[in-house]
Amino acid sequence: MNDPAALVVVPPVELAAPDIARWRAGNTGVDHVHRLRADAPGPVVHVQALTHGNEICGAIALDWLLQQVQAGWRPLRGTLTLAFANVEAYARFDPADPYPSRCVDEDLNRVWADEVLAGPRDSRELRRARALRPFVDDADRLLDIHSMGEACVPLMVCGTQDKHAAYSRRLGVPGVLLIDTGHPAGLRMVERGGFGDPRSPRQALLIECGQHWERAAADVAIDALVRFLGLEGLADAGWVAAHTRVPLPPRQRLVRVTEAVVARSTGFRFLLPTEGLGVIPKAGTTLAQDGEHLWHTPYDDCVLVMPGTHNLKPGGTAVRLGRYED
Ligand SMILES: [Zn+2]
Structure with missing residues (x-):
């Protein structure tokens, strides 16, 4: 498990x-x-x-x-x-x-x-x-x-x-x-x-x-x-x-996405529980792994935009990362 x-x-x-x-x-x-x-x-x-x-x-x-x-x-x-x-x-x-x-x-x-x-x-x-x-x-x-x-x-x-x-x-x-x-x-x-x-x-x-x-x-x-x-x-x-x-x-609050996390292989995995618009407080938190590659959150209060691995293929977007502007 x-x-x-x-x-x-x-x-x-x-x-x-x-x-x-x-x-x-x-x-x-x-x-x-x-x-x-x-x-x-x-x-x-x-x-x-x-x-x-x-x-x-x-x-x-x-x-x-x-x-x-x-x-x-x-x-x-x-x-x-x-x-x-x-x-x-x-x-x-x-x-x-x-x-x-x-x-x-x-x-x-x-x-x-x-x-x-x-x-x-x-x-x-x-x-x-x-x-x-x-x-x-x-x-x-x-x-x-x-x-x-x-x-x-x-x-x-x-x-x-x-x-x-x-x-x-x-x-x-x-x-x-x-x-x-x-x-x-x-x-x-x-x-x-x-x-x-x-x-x-x-x-x-x-x-x-x-x-x-x-x-x-x-x-x-x-x-x-x-x-x-x-x-x-x-x-x-x-x-x-x-x-x-x-x-x-x-x-209405605006989230501005700064980057996408794109799967490199079929081995892409999130390393922590994800939910849509979930906020990760600390910059540098390890978010996902794909083979040897690790993704870390780039800033504090990082918003996870539509995380999901259903139907995820190499080149597909696993999650986008953003910040609330207001
Ligand atoms: Zn759709």
């Missing part, structure tokens, strides 16, 4: 994965992508779920909104795109073994660089990203709904850009905002094009709603979606007030 990986247990799966087959035929020519156009002009807003196939809170949120649409709800202005992304991985979701259905061939959220999308490589995720790309590139505002492998309070991944943290403060949720340094394994959707350019007015948010399968994650996902539609003027204040599910946090 010296091996921390031997202690890993699968958290309970409290959420039920909705049947999204009925949403396959959208109106866009791309399966599982729906577009709603208002008469009044406004922003092009893109909401995406299932970028990772086992993060089912996002599927629950889009399934919920599409039911609202069936009941007559429409955006008040602009264009709203609703996309279930990695539907092939989601189709493999197994509550008895829920980790592998994150993806089929590769991580769909590491393929968004132009040279990758336009390059010669092929995978099921790349095919899906190529199909989704026109919608992503058309969007003025983007909300990508995710969840986390380990227990952690909800947080907003603002990419590498301070403009997205400012935008999250206008949204008002969640209580923790994260500015990071990207992933060495590839560009995320929220970093693509103008989303990753501080001079561009385009805004992209990636919300991590909590642990993948905890009941509260679905409420956080629906709440964030409702507030996002309200912020962009696609939904009125009464509808927003009727459907928000989570109280606003008293304040």
